[in-house]
Every structure is written in C-alpha cells, then in structure tokens.
C-alpha cells in the first residue's frame with residue numbers, strides 16, 4: 001500500500017504505484033493465460049535507411065484483453081517485470097518472432113528482426129545459450145536477429161550483463177541500445193556494452209525540427225555513435241521535416257509513423273513486398289518540393 005499526500009494534505013491512493021493491487025494481480029493472471037492461449041501478438045515496425053532500403057523490423061508486442069481492450073505494452077511489461085513473468089513473455093516473443101522470420105525467409109524476404117529484451121532476461125542464467133538454441137531450431141541465421149536492450153541492463157550486475165551480451169554477440173546476434181539518452185551516464189555504458197546500433201529516444205526526436213537544443217543533442221549523439229562505429233537509428237519520426245533534419249545530421253536510419261506504424265504480420269509481408277524492390281519512398285510532397 002502506497003499513499004501520497006497531495007497539496008491539500010489529503011491522502012491520495014495511487015494504484016499505479018502499488019505493484020500488488022487487485023487490478024495488477026488480475027492483469028498478471030490474464031496475461032499469463034493470454035500467453036498460454038497464444039492471444040498475445042507481435043506487430044512489426046520497419047527501420048528504413050535514408051536511401052529507402054529496409055534495414056530491419058522491430059517486433060512490438062500487442063495484447064488485446066477480452067474485456068479491457070488494448071493494453072499498452074509499457075503497462076503489462078512493467079507488470080511482467082515485477083512479477084517474474086518476463087522470461088516467459090520474452091520466450092514467447094522470441095519464439096513468435098523467429099517463426100515469423102523463418103516464414104519470411106521461405107518467401108524470399110530476408111529481413112532482420114529486432115526483439116526487445118528486458119534487464120531480467122539478460123540477467124537470467126543461460127539466456128545467451130537459449131537464444132542460440134532457438135535460432136538453430138528455426139534455421140534462422142544469428143545475423144537475422146537483433147536484440148534491443150536499454151542501459152538498465154547494467155544497473156544490477158554489470159559484469160554478468162556484459163558477459164551475457166558478449167556471449168550473444170559471440171553467437172552472431174546483433175545488439176542495439178534502445179531509448180538512448182534516457183538512462184544514466186550514457187557515455188560509460190556505451191563503452192561497456194557490445195552494441196552495434198544506437199537508437200535515439202523519441203523524446204529527443206519529436207521536437208528536433210523546432211527545438212535547437214534537441215537538435216544539438218541529436219547531432220552530438222550521432223557524431224559520438226559514429227566515432228564509436230555504431231549505426232544510429234532515430235525513433236518516432238512523424239513528419240518530413242524531422243526526416244530531412246535527421247538525414248542532414250548524418251543519422252543512418254529512422255523508424256516512425258512517417259514510414260509505418262507497427263503492423264500485423266500479413267500487412268508487414270505486403271509492405272515488404274511492395275517496398276522491397278525499390279525501397280521506401282519519401283512522401284511526394286517534400287520530394288517534389290526539394291527538386
């Protein structure tokens with residue numbers, strides 16, 4: 001039970017902060033059942049380079065609760081993390097994503113897929129070996145899998161996390177550092193983590209075109225990442241102007257609603273087929289204006 005005193009001195013019960021409310025326990029049970037019943041789905045959001053080539057897809061989990069409707073991932077992932085269900089959820093996501101990659105491979109669509117993993121996963125014993133075994137079982141080359149981690153993996157047991165990540169990259173799995181800029185002492189982390197890609201958090205990208213400080217932060221991040229030999233992806237690109245700015249700043253790829261939101265598997269297949277041959281084209285308005 002957690003309570004907070006508001007400005008009037010009245011105690012306000014904050015259900016969001018309490019990890020053991022009936023609400024959360026109910027959701028947790030429902031999530032467990034949903035995973036077992038295969039009701040949790042993955043959608044896929046493209047990462048595209050500025051020449052239009054599809055650099056990869058990010059798998060994003062989607063859960064439609066029978067009574068509550070869509071539950072945002074941020075919400076149920078927090079519940080899974082604090083309850084011990086996270087390894088189960090990650091297994092499910094990896095299994096589903098790799099099966100989908102194998103399906104796409106069979107159709108001649110060779111596109112790498114990124115899966116988000118939580119610090120819990122990285123710290124669970126045998127994680128790297130389990131990922132390698134799963135890749136082998138699906139006949140998917142390690143290079144077709146990317147794992148997105150955040151700086152939080154280093155908070156608990158940095159050495160253990162570093163060992164697991166080294167084992168994963170040893171197997172050929174690529175690592176990406178997600179939500180960059182929102183964690184702690186990012187520079188130190190960048191040196192310690194064997195990542196090949198860095199994703200600039202949407203909070204810096206969103207106002208890039210109108211906020212000069214955000215633009216400077218992005219510029220410095222791109223330069224820093226490049227000097228360390230990393231690819232830079234910007235998250236949450238919603239308009240042409242932001243796209244132009246990011247290209248001018250030397251960013252390597254973008255992800256965002258401007259290109260495509262996360263799509264169900266069949267829609268993703270159609271998207272890949274339609275764009276695959278000539279790459280994703282920027283909207284005509286700006287292309288024409290720039291000519």
Ligand code: C2E
Nearest residue numbers: 060061073074077093116117118236237238255256257258
């Ligand atoms: P993330 O990995 O940083 O994913 C990016 C989030 O931004 C996604 O939200 C995506 O749908 C959203 N997004 C993409 N483009 C745009 C845009 O142009 N504008 C805006 N406003 N948003 C955009 P989503 O799917 O709700 O996921 C939220 C977070 O939940 C993810 O952040 C990730 O941390 C976590 N998550 C999602 N799926 C998984 C999963 O399978 N496993 C784990 N461990 N975490 C996951």
Ligand code: MG
Nearest residue numbers: 058116148178
């Ligand atoms: Mg991500």
Ligand code: MG
Nearest residue numbers: 178179199235
């Ligand atoms: Mg992110």
Ligand code: MG
Nearest residue numbers: 179201202235
């Ligand atoms: Mg984010």
